[in-house]
Amino acid sequence: MSAADRMDTPEQAEFRAYCRDWLDNNHPGQPPVRLPLGALELSDVDALHWLQTWQKSAYDAGLVGCDYAKEAGGGGRTDCQTIANQEMQRAKTPYLPNIIGLGMAAPTVYFHGQEEVKNTLLPALLSGEEIWCQGFSEPGAGSDLANQQTFAEKRGDSWVINGHKVWTSLAHFASWMILLCRTDKSEKYNGLSYFVVPIESAIGNGVTVRPLIKMTGETGFNEVIFEDLVVEDKYRLDAVGAGWQVAMTTLAHERGAGLLVTPSAGGLDQENTRGANTSSPSALIKLAKTSYRNGKTAADDPLIRDEIVKMAIRQEAFRQNQRRTLVPELTDHPMRIPLQNKLIATEFNQDLAEIGYDIQGPASSLYLNDDNASDGGEWQLAYMNSFGVTIAAGANEVQRNILGERVLGLAKSK
Amino acid sequence: MIEQPKNFGFGEDETMLRDSARKFFADNCSADKIHHQVAGNPDIHRNIECIWDKSLWQQIGELGWTAACVPEAAGGIGMSLVAAVALAEEAGRAAFPSPLISTFNTTFVLRECDSAVATGLLGEIASGKPMTLAITNKQGSWEPSDSDVSVTDGKLNGTAWFVQDARKADGFVVSARSAGGIGLYYVEPTASGVTIDADGIIDLTRDQAHISFAAVDALEIAAPGTGDVALAHGLPAIQAILAADMVGAGEWLLQTTVEYAKVRVQFDRPLGFFQAVKHPLVNVMLDIDRSRSLAYNAACAIDSDPQRSDWENIQKLAHMAKANASEMAAFSSSRAVQFHGGIGFTWECYVHLFFKRQMHNQMLFGDAKYHRAKLADMLIGKAA
Numbered sequence A: 001m002s003a004a005d006r007m008d009t010p011e012q013a014e015f016r017a018y019c020r021d022w023l024d025n026n027h028p029g030q031p032p033v034r035l036p037l038g039a040l041e042l043s044d045v046d047a048l049h050w051l052q053t054w055q056k057s058a059y060d061a062g063l064v065g066c067d068y069a070k071e072a073g074g075g076g077r078t079d080c081q082t083i084a085n086q087e088m089q090r091a092k093t094p095y096l097p098n099i100i101g102l103g104m105a106a107p108t109v110y111f112h113g114q115e116e117v118k119n120t121l122l123p124a125l126l127s128g129e130e131i132w133c134q135g136f137s138e139p140g141a142g143s144d145l146a147n148q149q150t151f152a153e154k155r156g157d158s159w160v161i162n163g164h165k166v167w168t169s170l171a172h173f174a175s176w177m178i179l180l181c182r183t184d185k186s187e188k189y190n191g192l193s194y195f196v197v198p199i200e201s202a203i204g205n206g207v208t209v210r211p212l213i214k215m216t217g218e219t220g221f222n223e224v225i226f227e228d229l230v231v232e233d234k235y236r237l238d239a240v241g242a243g244w245q246v247a248m249t250t251l252a253h254e255r256g257a258g259l260l261v262t263p264s265a266g267g268l269d270q271e272n273t274r275g276a277n278t279s280s281p282s283a284l285i286k287l288a289k290t291s292y293r294n295g296k297t298a299a300d301d302p303l304i305r306d307e308i309v310k311m312a313i314r315q316e317a318f319r320q321n322q323r324r325t326l327v328p329e330l331t332d333h334p335m336r337i338p339l340q341n342k343l344i345a346t347e348f349n350q351d352l353a354e355i356g357y358d359i360q361g362p363a364s365s366l367y368l369n370d371d372n373a374s375d376g377g378e379w380q381l382a383y384m385n386s387f388g389v390t391i392a393a394g395a396n397e398v399q400r401n402i403l404g405e406r407v408l409g410l411a412k413s414k
Numbered sequence B: 001m002i003e004q005p006k007n008f009g010f011g012e013d014e015t016m017l018r019d020s021a022r023k024f025f026a027d028n029c030s031a032d033k034i035h036h037q038v039a040g041n042p043d044i045h046r047n048i049e050c051i052w053d054k055s056l057w058q059q060i061g062e063l064g065w066t067a068a069c070v071p072e073a074a075g076g077i078g079m080s081l082v083a084a085v086a087l088a089e090e091a092g093r094a095a096f097p098s099p100l101i102s103t104f105n106t107t108f109v110l111r112e113c114d115s116a117v118a119t120g121l122l123g124e125i126a127s128g129k130p131m132t133l134a135i136t137n138k139q140g141s142w143e144p145s146d147s148d149v150s151v152t153d154g155k156l157n158g159t160a161w162f163v164q165d166a167r168k169a170d171g172f173v174v175s176a177r178s179a180g181g182i183g184l185y186y187v188e189p190t191a192s193g194v195t196i197d198a199d200g201i202i203d204l205t206r207d208q209a210h211i212s213f214a215a216v217d218a219l220e221i222a223a224p225g226t227g228d229v230a231l232a233h234g235l236p237a238i239q240a241i242l243a244a245d246m247v248g249a250g251e252w253l254l255q256t257t258v259e260y261a262k263v264r265v266q267f268d269r270p271l272g273f274f275q276a277v278k279h280p281l282v283n284v285m286l287d288i289d290r291s292r293s294l295a296y297n298a299a300c301a302i303d304s305d306p307q308r309s310d311w312e313n314i315q316k317l318a319h320m321a322k323a324n325a326s327e328m329a330a331f332s333s334s335r336a337v338q339f340h341g342g343i344g345f346t347w348e349c350y351v352h353l354f355f356k357r358q359m360h361n362q363m364l365f366g367d368a369k370y371h372r373a374k375l376a377d378m379l380i381g382k383a384a
Helices: A010-026 A045-060 A081-090 A099-112 A115-127 A243-254 A281-289 A302-325 A338-359 A361-365 A374-391 A396-407 B012-028 B031-038 B054-063 B081-093 B100-110 B116-126 B227-263 B275-304 B311-339 B351-363 B368-379
Strands: A131-135 A151-155 A158-165 A174-182 A192-198 A207-212 A221-232 B131-134 B149-152 B155-164 B171-178 B181-187 B194-198 B208-217 B219-222
Touching: A010 A081, A045 A115, A099 A115, A099 A131, A099 A174, A099 A192, A099 A243, A115 A174, A151 A174, A158 A174, A158 A192, A174 A243, A192 A221, A192 A243, A281 A302, A281 A338, A281 A374, A302 A338, A302 B275, A302 B311, A302 B368, A338 A361, A338 A374, A338 A396, A338 B275, A361 A374, A396 B275, B012 B054, B012 B081, B031 B351, B081 B100, B081 B227, B081 B275, B100 B116, B100 B131, B100 B155, B100 B171, B100 B227, B116 B131, B116 B171, B116 B219, B131 B155, B155 B171, B171 B208, B171 B227, B181 B208, B181 B227, B219 B227, B227 B275, B227 B311, B227 B351, B275 B311, B311 B351, B311 B368
Parallel strands: A131 A174, B131 B171, B149 B171
Antiparallel strands: A151 A158, A158 A221, A174 A192, A207 A221, B149 B155, B155 B208, B171 B181, B181 B219, B194 B208
């Protein structure tokens, strides 16, 4: 019995036993195709469908959305999602594909949507049958999120939406989008409103989804163009002009600081996940022992050795930071470490991949399309891809502002 | 896999000890007071001083700090390493001029010696006697097998270098070589044949010396061939303690610089408004948090495995703690001086006290590069 088990309430303990038993008998096994590292990278329809089937079965069994009210398709439990997550992690199940739906859309709709909308949309979101995407970023609104230009105009009982969203992961599979846009041009923050809008059913009827090609050559995200998309007023979340406050609910949940715990699994044995060979210091060591620089094994190069060790230290420190966060007496400010995590994890991955690049010497020039590339060229891919996450979800420069202002109390940089 | 407590071993007693230490330093050791005490004379050619407040030392003895980590069987309180780490962190935060860290370091070496002499000395530490290690050669090697002192017929000859707090300590634990290997010996500063030559050092909160021994009678603590083993077994604890001192000092530098960045106005804005200041201060915070977690982790790993059943893991985690803290010590210091601007460069600004303590700490018992080289051998294997 682990320490986590010992802290369970009676309801949690019973639920944990149930989850464990269900997972013992219903693990989906290994995927038929190699999965990308995370759900945001999904581009293959077969992989998506396989993962959707898994999410649906976990939902039907009550492991996904357990803390949501029954009327909204949830399990009506209290503080049980954490238990289900721990057990799915323990059972090494695949990740859940509807990641934006579960992590951002569901809590936002739940806390700000009308009853009817919640009860109609959330069941298919939680089950994974309907994939959701997020319409926040625009060509002119990245880190400065409030600079939204997409405009919703009230016409009769409906809204007519025009604008351009970019970097929209999963839009090519999405049924619905959470949309932040402008309803008043005279005020920056108070001129925003928040909607849920149809994507798949409106393609050709006000919505266009076009893939964006990443610098890696892969697709994975999209731009979404709205041309006179008509949306019923019931799909507005909270008041006209309250979009920024609603967006804060979304962002709090994205950072893991929201009221509802996001259902997540994601412990699948990593051989079947692209990127697994490029994500740890031990992978760097393996690479260094088989790579050559200037005619010598890279693992014998003192500068390379030092870089690898620095990464091992950062990895251990990240783990121990998480452990320390759970001990209130050992943290000066409750958000001091949690707000660092995005920054630290994404820069760790970037630096790790860059060293992987360096280790290979001239062979680092080889890419996915060359049979001689080390680890299939995935270090080079990982390095380029790492910029996606140092930029996304609040560029790390913005994360540093947040830490400097909220934790250290320095003057706001805007 | 050794089971470790989730809270790193910071139970109620350890947390209370830490909090009472923080209050003690807040009451008795403001930066203003320490600066007044140790930085009165900026003259580079002043006599080499050894300034400390012995009455405070008496008080911390009475509070039981030196007894905290002495085993109960030797007359101490029998707390684990995290207690010393907690106290070291607070001492660092106050840049406390005292032989506390040296006495802790000595404690954790003596705890690894299986002799009646060692037990007796631990008892003396418990009752407040300051002690230090004299275990480094002229080349500054941190390897337990290196010593410039030899022992013949119970008499020490030679010189121990880079001895910390040498003029504050009332007892030295000296490593010395003989045909049988390295042993550990106890000598008091007043013993006949002992010469203490003070080093002119930058850190104002410490003193350092090289100590010469000319046919000095010595008491054996660990027999030849066992002294280097005892030292090696004590080193991870020493590394964790020094890392904690740096964490405390780093936090003082961070918070002091943050306060300055809130009130100092340039170009009509407080300094902290500018991202060229804000972002590096955040980076200092990240580095301190890494160092703090790693220091607690190393201490907890040592406490959780008294039989050293996973000795390699203990060494690894201690190297990580000292490596990260050393680099953080230099980084937090440099940013503090830089962001205090012109005033930060002067003697009157208290930042230099901590800057100098950090630069001394980061070198002591191996700098970041030293510990990373050790880690490389452990994680990757020795280079061809």
